[in-house]
Amino acid sequence: DAKTTQPPSMDCAEGRAANLPCNHSTISGNEYVYWYRQIHSQGPQYIIHGLKNNETNEMASLIITEDRKSSTLILPHATLRDTAVYYCIARSGNTGKLIFGQGTTLQVKP
Amino acid sequence: ETGVTQSPTHLIKTRGQQVTLRCSSQSGHNTVSWYQQALGQGPQFIFQYYREEENGRGNFPPRFSGLQFPNYSSELNVNALELDDSALYLCASSPQGIQQYNEQFFGPGTRLTVL
Numbered sequence: 001d002a003k004t005t006q007p008p009s010m011d012c013a014e015g016r017a018a019n020l021p022c023n024h025s026t027i028s029g030n031e032y033v034y035w036y037r038q039i040h041s042q043g044p045q046y047i048i049h050g051l052k053n054n055e056t057n058e059m060a061s062l063i064i065t066e067d068r069k070s071s072t073l074i075l076p077h078a079t080l081r082d083t084a085v086y087y088c089i090a091r092s093g094n095t096g097k098l099i100f101g102q103g104t105t106l107q108v109k110p
Numbered sequence: 111e112t113g114v115t116q117s118p119t120h121l122i123k124t125r126g127q128q129v130t131l132r133c134s135s136q137s138g139h140n141t142v143s144w145y146q147q148a149l150g151q152g153p154q155f156i157f158q159y160y161r162e163e164e165n166g167r168g169n170f171p172p173r174f175s176g177l178q179f180p181n182y183s184s185e186l187n188v189n190a191l192e193l194d195d196s197a198l199y200l201c202a203s204s205p206q207g208i209q210q211y212n213e214q215f216f217g218p219g220t221r222l223t224v225l
Contacts, residue, residue, distance in 0.1 A: 034213070041198070041219075041221075042218055042219070043114070043200050043202075043216030043217050043218050043219050044153065044200070044202075044216045045216070046213040046214065046215065046216075049213060085152075087152060096141060096143055096158045096160070096165065096166055096204070096214075097143065097155040097158065097166055097168065098143075098145075098153070098155065098202075098214060099155065100145075100152030100153045100154070101152055102151070102152055103152055
């Protein structure tokens with residue numbers, strides 16, 4: 001599984017868009033990019049995943065660069081409840097495991 | 111639809127003891143994965159069960175073992191507890207096996223403290 005690199009922490013103002021970057025320069029063609037978040041002392045929560053195309057759901061948007069070496073998770077209107085650790089994971093085929101890194105701690109401020 | 115549940119919520123054990131943690135998967139999910147999360151770290155994959163068989167294992171010693179039952183619920187057993195086993199233990203279920211496009215749904219975890 002490809003390694004992912006994320007900034008350790010970010011701040012965002014409440015109501016503004018939060019853009020969380022992730023580098024996965026060694027990702028292979030069959031690896032999906034997954035995003036999870038973990039609010040303090042709770043289990044990780046699935047947000048979104050994608051392979052090549054940009055994806056959007058009710059929680060967030062995922063923008064994957066054309067070369068697939070990086071991606072950005074966008075929370076369009078961050079709220080205080082979005083304060084959490086966000087994990088970017090490159091998940092390969094034929095494996096059920098998720099390899100979590102250190103993630104990005106997003107602090108949404110009023 | 112009931113989500114993933116885990117029991118107990120918290121547990122305190124002493125070194126050398128054995129512990130069993132339990133997980134009920136989300137309805138319709140036949141795959142369960144277990145993760146260990148030490149304080150301040152991301153979750154680390156322990157192993158996965160698919161249709162009652164172990165299907166992938168992380169870098170954990172044999173004293174970490176598991177079971178999956180016909181109703182797809184699962185147990186994690188840890189023998190000869192060590193202080194470093196203190197962590198949040200997370201269970202995640204997913205539908206239809208290990209396909210990479212199946213998201214995993216996590217339970218709230220069991221906080222194990224080893225004294």
